[in-house]
Amino acid sequence: MALPVVHALSSSCIVENRNSAYSYNIFYMNGWQCNERTQSEAILLPYIREHELNSLLDVTVRTDSVESGWGLEPSFDVSAMTEVRVPLGGTALLPCRVRHLAGRPVAWLRRRDWHILTWGAASFTSDGRFRVLSSHSGRDWSLRIRHVQRHDNGTYECQVPTGSGTKSHLFNLHVVVPRAVILGRREYHVGEGSTVSLVCIIDNGPLVAQFTFWKHNDRTVVADDDASKGMSVATDADGARPHSRLLISRAEATHAGSYTCGAPGADPDTVHLFISQGNRRRSPPSLL
Structure with missing residues (x-):
């Protein structure tokens, strides 16, 4: 597999892999990192495992389709509860529903350390308590956290790429300690x-x-x-x-x-x- 080239373009990175281009937001974790020099080329860090790269590329939407006006811009269902209270040791469910997703991947991030937890159906954490649950309609991408611990308290971000960048919806998890x-x-x-x-x-x-x-x-x-x-x-x-x-x-x-x-x-x-x-x-x- 040829090692893709990464271009830093303002708030997003473009991963070029021969015949296709993929877009995702800049995050400095899991080895994904754009070169800080704007408009300059950078190589993905060498410790990226090939199967992780394949997983990410497989579930990512083609940016040329989005930029050509294919489909509608995705939008979040803001009626879902964003302040979630769960007792210590319980199970948390953060419900993210996206309209007009049109095959775009949904990512979940933990804002405390900007760690990518999931991207589409792929998991990017070794913590088995975290899992994304998707519906048959493809609109619901809920993050489930089992056996909630004190350090799980904080803000989580549901994110979707668009033709011009990304859209985010924030959820605050409150771990209730007896x-x-x-x-x-x-x-x-x-x-x-x-x-x-x-x-x-x-x-x-x-x-x-x-x-x-x-x-x-x-x-x-x-x-x-x-x-x-x-x-x-x-x-x-x-x-x-x-x-x-x-x-x-x-x-x-x-x-x-x-x-x-x-x-x-x-x-x-x-x-x-x-x-x-x-x-x-x-x-x-x-x-x-």
Whole structure:
């Protein structure tokens, strides 16, 4: 296979391969890179694998057909939801619908690092969680991301080449991370012998109260082991607002310190308890 020549033409590159010419936007990833000198020739970087080049050329539309007025300019269906919220670990679907596509390839890019994820049906990422889903009509090119992680949060671009450049439609993916919330203040000051009640809920996620755990000064509170120390944990998973409650029946100096509530995959929350000698003072009533 003869190595194509790349010409830098303002915002696009033309790949010449003997009898055909193909147009695509300049991106500095996956080895595709135009020479920065305008109107000068450049060679594709040598580490491009031949099968990747073949995949790209096979799915790319001929620019001479577009420039001659063949078909209509593509346009995006802007009625699709562009603000997508998905819980951590869930599946995201970014719906890109293009009218008058006329065989042009649809590309998906991640704006955080300008990485080309897909071009037409070809994938340009080793991350198997990403896949483009196309409809039989050829108008829908949705990007599916399975097992969404925190770092997937950000903007994704659906892009289509035209005779004069490219058209883009942006989607913002918001990864919703569950978090533990201990209701009330961040600090409690109580006297010895007081009753302390701490209530924790799990916000922004499908996690339920029975999966929560408590730590006292980085040591996990175990209900059976700590009952003799005046601490108990009760879970209400069936109420209007499921929660976990840590109860200290008679506060002692050994109960002072930090208390952390957490759950698998959730951001933890911490409050601090200070015990003083003298008159007994009850902690403020819980919010539940």
